[in-house]
Amino acid sequence: MAGTGEGKKEEADYKRLHCFPLIRETDMPEEMKVETMELCVTACEKFATNNESAAKMIKESMDKKFGSSWHVVIGEGFGLEVTHEVKNMLYMFFGGSLAVCVWRCS
Amino acid sequence: MGHLAESTGNYLDLAPPARLVVLVTCIQRRTGAATQQVLLDDEERVDTVDRWDESHHGKGLIKPPDQLELTEAELKEEFTRILTANNPHAPANIVLYNSKECCYKPTVVEQMIVHFVVEGSLLHQDSDEARRQKAKGGLPEETATFDTGAGPDEAKPETLDTPADDEGGAGEEDRPDSVASKTNQKKEAKVTNQFDYSERACQNLNNPHRQIGCQPEPPPRSNFSSLANQWVIYDAYMEELQKQERNKEKQKAAPSKKDPDNTKRAVVSTDSHGHDISKVRKAVKIIERMVNQNTFDEIAQDFKYYEDDSDEFRAQEGTLLPLWKFQYDQAKGLSVTALCWNKKYQDLFAVGMGSYDFNKQEHGLLVFYSLKNTAFPEYSYPTKSGILCIDIHEQHSYLVAVGFYDGCVAVYNLNKEGMDAVHKSTAKTGKHTDPVWQVRWQKDDLDNNHNFYSVSSDGRVASWTLVKNELVFTDVIKLSLNGAMSEGTEGSQQPIIACGTAFDFHKEIDYLFLVGTGEGKIHKCSKTYSSHFLETYVAHSMAVDAVKWNHFHPKVFISCSSDWTIKIWDHTINTPIFTFDLNAAVGDVSWSPYSSTVFSAVTIDGTVHVFDLNINKYEAICQPAVMAKKKGKLTRVEFNPIHPIIIVGDDRGYVTSLKLSPNLRKKPKAKKGQELATGPEVEVAKMDKLLSLLQQPENSTA
Numbered sequence: 001m002a003g004t005g006e007g008k009k010e011e012a013d014y015k016r017l018h019c020f021p022l023i024r025e026t027d028m029p030e031e032m033k034v035e036t037m038e039l040c041v042t043a044c045e046k047f048a049t050n051n052e053s054a055a056k057m058i059k060e061s062m063d064k065k066f067g068s069s070w071h072v073v074i075g076e077g078f079g080l081e082v083t084h085e086v087k088n089m090l091y092m093f094f095g096g097s098l099a100v101c102v103w104r105c106s
Numbered sequence: 107m108g109h110l111a112e113s114t115g116n117y118l119d120l121a122p123p124a125r126l127v128v129l130v131t132c133i134q135r136r137t138g139a140a141t142q143q144v145l146l147d148d149e150e151r152v153d154t155v156d157r158w159d160e161s162h163h164g165k166g167l168i169k170p171p172d173q174l175e176l177t178e179a180e181l182k183e184e185f186t187r188i189l190t191a192n193n194p195h196a197p198a199n200i201v202l203y204n205s206k207e208c209c210y211k212p213t214v215v216e217q218m219i220v221h222f223v224v225e226g227s228l229l230h231q232d233s234d235e236a237r238r239q240k241a242k243g244g245l246p247e248e249t250a251t252f253d254t255g256a257g258p259d260e261a262k263p264e265t266l267d268t269p270a271d272d273e274g275g276a277g278e279e280d281r282p283d284s285v286a287s288k289t290n291q292k293k294e295a296k297v298t299n300q301f302d303y304s305e306r307a308c309q310n311l312n313n314p315h316r317q318i319g320c321q322p323e324p325p326p327r328s329n330f331s332s333l334a335n336q337w338v339i340y341d342a343y344m345e346e347l348q349k350q351e352r353n354k355e356k357q358k359a360a361p362s363k364k365d366p367d368n369t370k371r372a373v374v375s376t377d378s379h380g381h382d383i384s385k386v387r388k389a390v391k392i393i394e395r396m397v398n399q400n401t402f403d404e405i406a407q408d409f410k411y412y413e414d415d416s417d418e419f420r421a422q423e424g425t426l427l428p429l430w431k432f433q434y435d436q437a438k439g440l441s442v443t444a445l446c447w448n449k450k451y452q453d454l455f456a457v458g459m460g461s462y463d464f465n466k467q468e469h470g471l472l473v474f475y476s477l478k479n480t481a482f483p484e485y486s487y488p489t490k491s492g493i494l495c496i497d498i499h500e501q502h503s504y505l506v507a508v509g510f511y512d513g514c515v516a517v518y519n520l521n522k523e524g525m526d527a528v529h530k531s532t533a534k535t536g537k538h539t540d541p542v543w544q545v546r547w548q549k550d551d552l553d554n555n556h557n558f559y560s561v562s563s564d565g566r567v568a569s570w571t572l573v574k575n576e577l578v579f580t581d582v583i584k585l586s587l588n589g590a591m592s593e594g595t596e597g598s599q600q601p602i603i604a605c606g607t608a609f610d611f612h613k614e615i616d617y618l619f620l621v622g623t624g625e626g627k628i629h630k631c632s633k634t635y636s637s638h639f640l641e642t643y644v645a646h647s648m649a650v651d652a653v654k655w656n657h658f659h660p661k662v663f664i665s666c667s668s669d670w671t672i673k674i675w676d677h678t679i680n681t682p683i684f685t686f687d688l689n690a691a692v693g694d695v696s697w698s699p700y701s702s703t704v705f706s707a708v709t710i711d712g713t714v715h716v717f718d719l720n721i722n723k724y725e726a727i728c729q730p731a732v733m734a735k736k737k738g739k740l741t742r743v744e745f746n747p748i749h750p751i752i753i754v755g756d757d758r759g760y761v762t763s764l765k766l767s768p769n770l771r772k773k774p775k776a777k778k779g780q781e782l783a784t785g786p787e788v789e790v791a792k793m794d795k796l797l798s799l800l801q802q803p804e805n806s807t808a
Binding site for chain 2: 099
């Protein structure tokens with residue numbers, strides 16, 4: 001029991017320790033990618049409990065910076081099928097358990 | 107004492123009886139010349155004398171004869187007169203029908219009469235116009251006040267004008283302006299008015315409006331799908347961590363997850379650059395053709411449509427109109443040694459270049475030209491040795507057989523890329539030891555392999571078969587001076603081998619062919635008999651340059667030689683039917699594909715001769731000099747299968763195309779009532795007629 005409890009703790013620690021942003025799939029140009037990733041990280045850290053607000057923040061910033069019609073999904077368990085404009089898509093993991101998908105489609 | 111009434115001024119209002127009196131007297135007076143006054147009583151008569159006679163006031167009165175006689179009392183009677191402002195002439199009782207009340211109602215009658223109106227040009231200083239003028243120039247103070255002072259008086263009667271006024275004051279409104287402007291003369295600014303200012307306007311063309319809309323393509327989209335689960339995320343992180351550990355071991359800094367993305371993108375971008383030129387190639391080719399056709403537009407028009415009208419007047423002669431001239435830079439110094447039209451694409455022809463000179467043996471060139479692009483060849487293949495003959499396969503027009511000066515034969519495939527022959531014969535595979543003078547494709551053999559024949563100066567007629575990408579040869583016949591010998595010599599006598607310089611296969615009878623030799627003999631041979639010639643004709647005194655069967659008539663063939671002669675034969679007869687002496691070595695002769703009696707020949711003095719046996723049996727009907735005598739020799743001539751043009755090659759590497767005038771392409775005239783039959787039967791019949799004419803007087807030949 002203690003072992004498994006410790007194991008779980010370790011796992012939780014593991015996840016938390018390795019909560020660096022991990023880009024899973026993207027076709028953005030380099031600086032756009034970096035900017036977007038940092039924006040997502042900021043938003044998720046800021047609104048750690050509220051995915052909606054985080055998504056809202058990300059979307060609005062993206063719209064301002066890169067033009068209209070961005071879509072943002074943040075969550076821990078979902079499947080997605082999306083049509084996006086080429087070179088305007090980012091799919092990343094963050095925080096060990098969050099997945100963020102940002103794409104543009106007007 | 108009474109009132110004096112003058113005619114002008116006031117009006118009288120008298121009691122009725124007295125009025126009558128007054129009127130009568132007024133009338134009386136008016137008819138008189140002198141100005142007299144109304145007489146009311148005798149006493150007043152004293153006053154009413156002429157002004158002239160006022161000095162005679164107290165003296166005796168002069169009575170007119172019809173003076174009224176009135177009593178003293180009557181004379182003293184006082185009459186009152188009241189002057190009113192009413193117009194005595196105006197009617198007093200005008201009535202108008204009033205529809206509303208359905209009865210006549212008296213109207214008010216206007217009593218005012220204007221006797222005199224003067225329009226002035228004075229303004230009130232506070233009026234708009236005056237202010238305007240002041241603003242513009244500033245009127246001098248005294249005149250301004252004077253004007254404006256007198257202004258109101260005159261301006262007001264204007265506004266009270268009745269319509270009956272005969273002054274017509276409409277045009278006078280500008281008077282104040284004009285007067286004011288005159289006072290403004292000292293100032294430069296001119297007030298616009300109808301006298302000084304005229305307006306001009308003009309309207310030029312407004313460009314019509316055109317709507318142009320444009321919609322760019324929307325940015326490309328792509329689909330993306332994924333699954334976000336806890337375990338997916340966990341796995342991803344684990345993988346990432348492992349990678350990072352590995353990277354740390356290898357001391358790589360950058361997260362490698364990003365690299366595949368980068369390389370993928372890099373690969374995609376380079377791919378798009380690769381095929382740009384090849385995509386454009388077809389378009390460029392078409393544009394090149396367009397440009398060339400435009401440049402040589404006249405020639406193209408001539409080629410298609412020009413018919414020499416003067417041929418109607420020249421019954422026996424025709425002309426050749428020069429069209430395009432084909433030349434190729436790399437072909438300089440080479441002479442044209444072979445010409446061949448492509449049967450399938452009748453605007454494509456092949457030119458083989460090489461050299462006839464034994465001393466100057468250089469490389470060769472196989473060039474294909476199309477009539478659609480006359481400036482540059484479609485295909486060109488450089489070869490090591492000079493080409494002497496080419497033949498394009500009838501069905502598979504991408505296969506070209508080539509015979510070389512060094513004795514090799516080769517097959518080129520135009521479909522394949524690359525500059526080399528697909529097949530080439532070498533010393534091992536039985537190439538000729540002497541120049542190959544003629545090659546001819548045959549029908550596919552029993553195994554459906556392509557095969558062709560070649561004849562060369564080493565006396566061999568060989569057949570080459572393309573078997574599974576190899577060139578396999580078999581000797582068909584060996585030419586010898588004495589007679590044909592098979593490969594195995596029979597006897598000790600070594601046969602002297604003759605050189606074969608030309609051959610041609612019969613159009614219909616497949617196995618029959620003719621070989622011309624360097625000694626001037628022509629042998630009729632058969633594919634099946636390798637040891638015997640079927641017939642030998644002593645044709646020429648020098649080497650036979652070309653032998654050609656007639657396209658229509660199965661018995662006739664033609665031969666030409668450097669001994670200046672062209673001979674036409676019937677293969678059943680040993681002696682030639684026709685002989686033509688052209689005064690110069692004949693390089694090539696060719697039958698026309700449209701008529702059995704027309705053929706053309708080229709000589710080394712640069713002339714093309716076109717003969718039509720139907721028209722003239724003894725001379726050429728057309729002999730234009732295509733090249734100047736010193737410049738070059740013509741070496742080859744070929745007719746186009748469908749178009750009325752011939753191509754002529756010379757020893758400078760140029761190919762000239764010439765159009766045949768209508769006289770040269772005559773079909774037999776139809777007799778009245780007969781149908782005009784066309785086709786090979788007619789051609790055959792034509793030739794037969796000629797032959798029959800000649801066979802009766804046999805001594806007329808040669």
